[in-house]
Amino acid sequence: MADNLTNTAENRVTDWLFGTASIAPTLPLKMALTTANGTDATNGTEVTGGSYARKNISVAAAVNGSVTTSADLIWSGMPAATIVGWEIWDSATTPIRWSYGLWDAAKTVTTGDDFKVAAGGWTFTSN
Template sequence: MPGKTDFLENALLNHVLRGVAYTPPAALYVGLFTSDPTDAATGTEVSGGSYARQQATFSVPTTGSSSNAADLLFPVATAAWGTVTHFGIFDAATAGKLLYYGSLTPSQPITSSNQLKLPAGTVIVNED
């Protein structure tokens, strides 16, 4: 089950319970990790080898769940990225804040010349 980072949890609590404005990002980007990002956003994001986060749109939530509305096609790796174990949803194409994260099942070893595709509906975020 995907998790929310401490940053997003605090922003939402402040917004809902204290009236502190939270402005949602204008765009969302999915990134890949070789270790669990955790609530503290401490995982290891893939870097180098032509890696780039991919802009994503998400479906209208139903019963507390939303997922990527279209396929996410990452660039062809020009060097090994390692074994991709997690995804993260960011508020920026580079840097920015990690908002949500989750496991990639099964994990995907990415070597040079591989290209990772996350089909529509596979990056799932749940609120319970």
């Protein structure tokens, strides 16, 4: 996926590369689900309602610029929604959105359904 870093993340990586700032996000990173995708500069429309809440995401060390989920992510008790994308946020007091993207296909869930991203079912590539 090309250019899936937010403007904030791009600036922090550039600052880190040139030694003007640290880029470390506040851990844990969390995955949010969206019903409308955002852009580099604007958030997508996050799912709300039901038992939905952002989930902690865990990945192994990057290989060739990519990381993949290392554990299942399961959202139980979802509200009715059509989920089109994802966003990665940190856990700062004022959270920072680091990355975003679309799923390969939209997924419609009805009230009470589960939404699952299997281990290995999500990959982030920085190149």
